[in-house]
Structures are given as C-alpha cells and as structure tokens.
Amino acid sequence: MDDNGALTDKQLRVIPFLLEAPSIGEGCKQARVSKATVYGWLKQEAFKAELKRQREEIIKAGIDRLKAGLNKAIDSLLELVGSTNEGVRRMACKDILEFAFKGIEQDLEKRLEAAERALGIKSAI
Numbered sequence: 001m002d003d004n005g006a007l008t009d010k011q012l013r014v015i016p017f018l019l020e021a022p023s024i025g026e027g028c029k030q031a032r033v034s035k036a037t038v039y040g041w042l043k044q045e046a047f048k049a050e051l052k053r054q055r056e057e058i059i060k061a062g063i064d065r066l067k068a069g070l071n072k073a074i075d076s077l078l079e080l081v082g083s084t085n086e087g088v089r090r091m092a093c094k095d096i097l098e099f100a101f102k103g104i105e106q107d108l109e110k111r112l113e114a115a116e117r118a119l120g121i122k123s124a125i
Contacts, residue, residue: 005046007047014041016054018031018051019051024038080092081096
C-alpha cells in the first residue's frame, strides 16, 4: 500500500494470481512474490477488501453466465423428455422432477423463515 492508502501496482498485479490459484502459496509462486509479502498484505484492510471485491466480481460473472445458459439447458432437458430412448426419457423426467421439488423446497424454507421472523420465533434450521 502506498502513502495515500491506495494499493500499489504490485499488489494489484498479484490479486488475479491469488484468485486463480488453488492456494495462496501457488498464487504467490505464479505471481513471483513471496508468501511472507502476501501474508503481510492480507493484514491490510485495503488489500483484503480489494481481494474480496474482485472475488465477488468473479462469482457474480460466473452466476450471470449460468443464468444466461439456463433457458438453453432447460430447453435441452425438455427435448430429452420426448426422446425415443426410454432410459434417456426417464432420466430427463427424473431430473426435471428433482429440480422442481428442490425449487419448491427452497421456496417453502424461505417462506417458513419469513413467517418465523414475523412471529419472532427462533428458526431450528
């Protein structure tokens, strides 16, 4: 971090390596920065905050990509329901039912939690 509290170019350059690597040690090795240096930076709030921000940005982008492909995946699964192969048709139906029930279950859990909050009941979930 520089004197103004901003991250240095080196710190900004290392963050993508840390995000892409399976471990901090591997990220340090790929970025050619010592682990001691990075662990020191991780004690700085500005560095931790930027690392977290970039991680959340990557997660959001991934979720957006999944959402974009959702309709295509659903269409493909629904096409398989009409397959002439009984095994394929059965598995497609099974998948659709499982996804539907899981969605219903999650909706019911949210409603239950909201009702418990409204009534001031501590949730057992």
